[in-house]
Amino acid sequence: MTKVLVIEDEDLIRESILHLLNTRGFSAIGAENGRVGxxxxxxxxxxxxLCDVRMPELDGYEVLRALRQDPTTATIPFILLTAEANQNVIYQGQLLGANGYLIKPFTMNQLLEAIAAHLRE
Structure with a gap:
């Protein structure tokens, strides 16, 4: 079973994503902030x-930076979730090694397609 970690500080968004993924056959686990993630x-x-960009304690960039520096986690596909369609946000994630982005609000089909695409790579 494919394990997906959802790091999102907004409860409703996190719980909605977890529910969708768990009903689609994934083993989805949630974290309410970057530190817990x-x-x-x-x-x-x-x-x-799947990780939100803007969060308290550790933001998505800090989580990504830490994961990419650890050989055990460096190659895990990482999709940033952001409410900002700003090119700087996307560029910063690319520099740190993000595999993809989803701009909020996104549809559940967009989410599932992004996950499928990055799991195939």
Missing amino acids: LQLVKEIIPDLI
Whole structure:
């Protein structure tokens, strides 16, 4: 079963994504912030990570930077979730090694397509 970690500080968004993924056959686990997300990554070693950019404590960029520096987690596909369609946000993630982006609000089909595409790579 494919393990997906969802790091998102907005409860409603996180729970909606988790529900969708779990009903579609994924093993989806949620983290309410970047600090908790980093702890869970090391425990479960997910197949893919969905991570919000703007969060308290550790933002998505800091989570991505930490994961890419650790050989155990460096190659896990990482999709940033952001409400900002600003090119600087996307560029910053690309520099750090993000595999993709989803601009909020996104449809559940867009989410599933992005996950499928990055799991195939």
